[in-house]
Amino acid sequence: MKSIIEIKIRGYHIDHFNHVNNARYLEFLEDGRWEYSEKNDLIKNFHKKGISHVAVNININYRKSSFQGQVLKIETSVIKKGRSSVTMLQKVFLNSTDTLIADAEVTNVFIDAKTGNLISIDEELMSVWPDLAEIKN
Amino acid sequence: MKSIIEIKIRGYHIDHFNHVNNARYLEFLEDGRWEYSEKNDLIKNFHKKGISHVAVNININYRKSSFQGQVLKIETSVIKKGRSSVTMLQKVFLNSTDTLIADAEVTNVFIDAKTGNLISIDEELMSVWPDLAEIKN
Amino acid sequence: MKSIIEIKIRGYHIDHFNHVNNARYLEFLEDGRWEYSEKNDLIKNFHKKGISHVAVNININYRKSSFQGQVLKIETSVIKKGRSSVTMLQKVFLNSTDTLIADAEVTNVFIDAKTGNLISIDEELMSVWPDLAEIKN
Amino acid sequence: MKSIIEIKIRGYHIDHFNHVNNARYLEFLEDGRWEYSEKNDLIKNFHKKGISHVAVNININYRKSSFQGQVLKIETSVIKKGRSSVTMLQKVFLNSTDTLIADAEVTNVFIDAKTGNLISIDEELMSVWPDLAEIKN
Numbered sequence: 001m002k003s004i005i006e007i008k009i010r011g012y013h014i015d016h017f018n019h020v021n022n023a024r025y026l027e028f029l030e031d032g033r034w035e036y037s038e039k040n041d042l043i044k045n046f047h048k049k050g051i052s053h054v055a056v057n058i059n060i061n062y063r064k065s066s067f068q069g070q071v072l073k074i075e076t077s078v079i080k081k082g083r084s085s086v087t088m089l090q091k092v093f094l095n096s097t098d099t100l101i102a103d104a105e106v107t108n109v110f111i112d113a114k115t116g117n118l119i120s121i122d123e124e125l126m127s128v129w130p131d132l133a134e135i136k137n
Numbered sequence: 138m139k140s141i142i143e144i145k146i147r148g149y150h151i152d153h154f155n156h157v158n159n160a161r162y163l164e165f166l167e168d169g170r171w172e173y174s175e176k177n178d179l180i181k182n183f184h185k186k187g188i189s190h191v192a193v194n195i196n197i198n199y200r201k202s203s204f205q206g207q208v209l210k211i212e213t214s215v216i217k218k219g220r221s222s223v224t225m226l227q228k229v230f231l232n233s234t235d236t237l238i239a240d241a242e243v244t245n246v247f248i249d250a251k252t253g254n255l256i257s258i259d260e261e262l263m264s265v266w267p268d269l270a271e272i273k274n
Numbered sequence: 275m276k277s278i279i280e281i282k283i284r285g286y287h288i289d290h291f292n293h294v295n296n297a298r299y300l301e302f303l304e305d306g307r308w309e310y311s312e313k314n315d316l317i318k319n320f321h322k323k324g325i326s327h328v329a330v331n332i333n334i335n336y337r338k339s340s341f342q343g344q345v346l347k348i349e350t351s352v353i354k355k356g357r358s359s360v361t362m363l364q365k366v367f368l369n370s371t372d373t374l375i376a377d378a379e380v381t382n383v384f385i386d387a388k389t390g391n392l393i394s395i396d397e398e399l400m401s402v403w404p405d406l407a408e409i410k411n
Numbered sequence: 412m413k414s415i416i417e418i419k420i421r422g423y424h425i426d427h428f429n430h431v432n433n434a435r436y437l438e439f440l441e442d443g444r445w446e447y448s449e450k451n452d453l454i455k456n457f458h459k460k461g462i463s464h465v466a467v468n469i470n471i472n473y474r475k476s477s478f479q480g481q482v483l484k485i486e487t488s489v490i491k492k493g494r495s496s497v498t499m500l501q502k503v504f505l506n507s508t509d510t511l512i513a514d515a516e517v518t519n520v521f522i523d524a525k526t527g528n529l530i531s532i533d534e535e536l537m538s539v540w541p542d543l544a545e546i547k548n
Contacts, residue, residue, distance in 0.1 A: 054199070062193055168419075291465070332473075
């Protein structure tokens with residue numbers, strides 16, 4: 001289930017170029033992924049199964065600048081699964097206009113918290129993550 | 138001319154997963170690009186010509202975790218030029234071992250600071266940026 | 275008029291000691307002061323009068339740790355006025371319990387945006403800032 | 412033994428007001444205290460004795476703005492000891508001029524990492540921290 005959060009841009013998000021700094025968008029995206037995980041009950045389920053995860057790639061396009069006082073809307077969904085990786089798509093819109101400010105693909109792998117071994121994207125993982133089951137490869 | 142900086146990892150760089158946070162690497166990379174710009178006299182020359190620049194894409198691979206107390210080495214060089222874009226390669230090594238922690242391609246476009254129009258990667262731009270002139274397309 | 279905001283603690287707010295980092299609380303407080311300014315129409319009124327402001331002192335007590343997943347509530351009010359300074363009190367509570375996590379006094383001075391000179395806390399300033407008028411010296 | 416570090420101000424340290432953001436100074440100060448701890452062998456000694464520490468108060472004066480491209484020098488020393496607290500003085504200078512940009516007193520308490528109980532500032536603690544022994548009460 002896609003998740004949506006809103007973030008209001010404050011003075012400390014802004015940098016020398018007078019717009020939101022590149023690195024701050026990655027914090028906004030992290031906020032979006034935590035929200036997605038909570039909304040889809042992933043944290044509880046992963047914890048129960050001893051699954052940890054880690055981002056291995058973030059590919060972000062900066063399309064427009066955003067500024068102090070504006071509100072951003074961050075949409076997070078799952079778009080791809082590999083043998084042992086899942087890619088999330090995150091879109092950052094300017095709230096009042098639906099102008100696309102940035103979009104990113106974030107690829108995660110899943111790890112057995114005890115052994116550190118990669119976990120395959122299998123039926124068991126999909127059973128606690130319906131969005132994943134719906135993706136065709 | 139390739140630039141190199143070192144950054145010591147401190148407690149505030151670390152996140153909930155006990156390693157350096159994804160967004161912090163983008164700050165480290167920004168540090169690296171400022172150093173590259175200073176070492177290659179780009180800031181002064183761009184300012185003189187009324188050129189501004191903006192990152193349009195960052196594609197970063199997170200390969201290994203890094204931890205409080207470690208020293209990272211960030212190498213920055215130019216690897217690609219397009220009609221109106223330049224891509225920099227940035228590699229983050231664990232200083233003491235040359236283990237690759239992360240690597241990123243950062244694509245910038247250049248803008249006429251007055252008109253906001255894109256600037257082509259032409260002879261004039263290359264004349265103040267020898268690394269750029271050396272790249273074969 | 276006192277303002278209140280809520281902030282959900284995410285993984286990137288956490289540091290090496292596994293709690294919210296000291297510096298992050300100052301970002302939360304800044305969020306709280308922007309909200310106060312908006313709620314009390316200060317930004318618009320200050321801009322109209324050519325008034326800028328700057329924090330000259332922050333005195334923060336860290337009373338309890340806070341952790342990933344918790345929600346913080348930040349209350350902001352005005353408590354003191356000097357000849358040319360205003361002190362705001364900001365309290366950070368753990369939302370679900372009203373446990374005090376941190377509290378801070380933030381002292382600002384006001385500046386004529388053109389001349390850079392200090393502005394006295396006079397009738398004119400108080401006319402656009404009722405909370406200030408109510409404080410007894 | 413007083414410690415000194417230098418930090419170069421980059422674009423991401425700057426905020427909406429075009430100077431280094433208030434919260435960023437607290438990161439710079441944390442950098443300074445880690446350096447002090449390393450220089451005075453505190454980390455190793457505290458770890459050996461099972462001592463943890465936590466900041467309970469930071470009182471910072473912002474005296475001048477600092478800007479992108481400048482180099483700051485942060486000096487850290489110990490100035491006060493209480494029954495179970497130690498206060499460090501940190502001064503932030505503009506490197507090239509010795510202009511004072513900010514100064515802060517940071518008060519820490521020390522904790523038994525196992526029991527969570529406060530540790531008194533006693534002979535044993537002072538034996539591994541000569542600066543502390545030299546402070547008269």
